[in-house]
Amino acid sequence: MDIQSNLGPVCDILLAANNVCSLTGAGISAESGVPTFRGKDGLWKTYRAEQLATPMAFIQDPRLIWEWYDWRRGIIASKEPNDGHKVLVEWEALFPNFALITQNIDGLHQRAGSKNVIELHGNIWKQRCTSENTLIENHDVPLEEIPPHCETCGALLRPHVVWFGESLDGSILQQSFHLSAACDVMFSIGTSAVVQPAASLPLSAAEHGAKIIEVNPDPTPLTDFADFSFRAKSGEFLPVLNDELKKRTHQKKE
Ligand code: OAD
Numbered sequence: 001m002d003i004q005s006n007l008g009p010v011c012d013i014l015l016a017a018n019n020v021c022s023l024t025g026a027g028i029s030a031e032s033g034v035p036t037f038r039g040k041d042g043l044w045k046t047y048r049a050e051q052l053a054t055p056m057a058f059i060q061d062p063r064l065i066w067e068w069y070d071w072r073r074g075i076i077a078s079k080e081p082n083d084g085h086k087v088l089v090e091w092e093a094l095f096p097n098f099a100l101i102t103q104n105i106d107g108l109h110q111r112a113g114s115k116n117v118i119e120l121h122g123n124i125w126k127q128r129c130t131s132e133n134t135l136i137e138n139h140d141v142p143l144e145e146i147p148p149h150c151e152t153c154g155a156l157l158r159p160h161v162v163w164f165g166e167s168l169d170g171s172i173l174q175q176s177f178h179l180s181a182a183c184d185v186m187f188s189i190g191t192s193a194v195v196q197p198a199a200s201l202p203l204s205a206a207e208h209g210a211k212i213i214e215v216n217p218d219p220t221p222l223t224d225f226a227d228f229s230f231r232a233k234s235g236e237f238l239p240v241l242n243d244e245l246k247k248r249t250h251q252k253k254e
Contacts, residue, residue, distance in 0.1 A: 017184035020095045024102045027190020031235035032079040053163045062147040077141045081112035084234035087242045089113040099179040122161035131155035180205040189215045193222040
């Protein structure tokens with residue numbers, strides 16, 4: 001889809017919208033240097049998901065799983081949020097209601113400055129006690145103890161992330177579907193749109209009448225349902241869209 005000729009119509013829709021939602025995936029952090037899951041350099045090409053990101057793998061070998069997360073934490077800590085993340089920070093102030101729902105666990109939206117981030121798949125900087133379910137925030141890189149243990153009860157800690165075969169947090173999921181159903185515009189940015197239930201959020205938004213705008217260098221299963229699908233990198237496209245939006249907001253006020 002041609003970017004220049006579609007920027008105007010997209011801006012018109014966005015400036016008339018009350019509720020704007022954005023679902024993000026690993027692609028938004030790709031230009032920061034964080035590996036995505038699928039695609040040519042994706043994490044799942046080198047590691048088999050069922051060997052590492054499952055509750056069974058953790059029970060069998062917590063040290064191995066923690067070593068893998070420690071390695072990923074090291075990569076993320078050495079990266080910075082990119083221009084795509086930064087535009088979404090500005091959108092919290094630009095739109096009357098803006099919701100940011102992410103599948104990412106890297107915390108880069110928050111580091112960029114986004115205040116309200118709904119994390120569907122957890123957060124790599126949080127640990128959860130396997131006995132008491134308490135959450136502990138930990139930013140040590142590398143971790144002091146592998147595998148780490150709960151200071152209160154001594155039980156094993158696990159990464160506070162959703163693994164294959166596990167359910168998402170019910171209230172977070174409910175909130176996400178509620179926001180999707182209520183929005184006028186739903187962005188799908190940097191996600192392969194294949195992992196459920198996250199992939200259903202834009203579809204639910206479309207069913208409730210929202211316009212769907214996709215930003216991804218490659219087509220996805222969502223592409224055919226999207227009103228606009230921009231074949232572009234989010235760190236390049238979002239600043240262009242944002243500049244155009246700000247120009248038009250300014251003109252409206254004059
Ligand atoms: P994927 O790795 O499946 O997809 C990343 C998407 O980003 C692909 O469609 C790429 O084409 C796109 N992409 C790459 N570079 C981009 C760029 N610069 N700008 C915009 N898009 C770009 O990642 P997710 O869709 O996030 O779940 O994966 C969903 C879930 O699968 C993850 O949250 C994770 C994984 O299993 C859990 O760990 C529970």
